[in-house]
Amino acid sequence: MGKLVLLHKADSIYEDEPDIVYDFPRSYLKAVDEAVCDWIVYYEPVKAGPRGYFAVAKIDRVIPKPGAEGRFLAMIEPGSFLPFDREVPRLISGRPLESALTGPDGTPKKGGAIQLAVRRLPEADFARIVDLGLPQDLERMEATRYDPQRDEVDDESKSFERPVLERLTRRPYRDVAFRRKVREAYGYRCAMSGLMLRNGGGRPEVQAAHIKPVADRGSDSVRNGLALSGTLHWMFDRGLISVAEDCETILVSHNKVPRDVVGRLLAPDGKLVRPADPRDAPHRDNLRWHRENVFGRALSGDPAPWETSG
Incomplete structure (x- = not known):
């Protein structure tokens, strides 16, 4: 060792x-x-x-x-x-x-x-x-990033000394680190809609999606991530959308997603937004894994976001 x-x-x-x-x-x-x-x-x-x-x-x-x-x-x-x-x-x-x-x-x-x-x-x-x-207080930094006056944060976000190896293997810490790097790589813009939305407090309304899930031995590399809006993240995880072999064309399961929904959610050219640094672009092996193992699979029982009321 x-x-x-x-x-x-x-x-x-x-x-x-x-x-x-x-x-x-x-x-x-x-x-x-x-x-x-x-x-x-x-x-x-x-x-x-x-x-x-x-x-x-x-x-x-x-x-x-x-x-x-x-x-x-x-x-x-x-x-x-x-x-x-x-x-x-x-x-x-x-x-x-x-x-x-x-x-x-x-x-x-x-x-x-x-x-x-x-x-x-x-x-x-x-x-x-x-x-x-990878600062000790990274979780707290993220929790208070868009609300500096926030007095209360979750216990898991509070800053206290953690051994280095515990931090490197602790899933909540890694999730925060992954989310910060992926969203930054895409300029806080959704890679599939091209939109950069922020709420009233300035918080970006974009999430970090693993292309190949951690549960399936996917990594926390930015190359295994996409910045996606909440709805598109949901669709990506359920195989309703994916990315073609050219690593830029967005694929849609049209027998499961209404065409008007596609028109509202995806960029008009049907292409991925690319990160500013080419080294952060999605790795073709991760995209291929998603196409072969997730895209087009049967939907789970939960309703699609466009089917819910409100």
């Missing part, structure tokens, strides 16, 4: 899928093997972009990469990946967050360890990075 920092960049020659798999050469095999069943932090190197430390995940197992001699795959434990609410900078007040990258005078070391794609991470460094990226 041992925690790691894993470097990731979008244009890498390695076939990384941060919420699914990490591709690495044999030179790092010993370190990654030691981290099986433990947590890692993802890091974007300087030349790849500005994000710094940007997510956390847990390694499930390591396997040889098929057809690639000397390469290995660290398989990410399903449901463990979680993007940071706030990307964590490489330096704070000019000092690295990793002790292995820090010189005796507190300034950054040059060369050596900083160039490694896989770095061992002491527990204290891990906890500090996670605390900065």
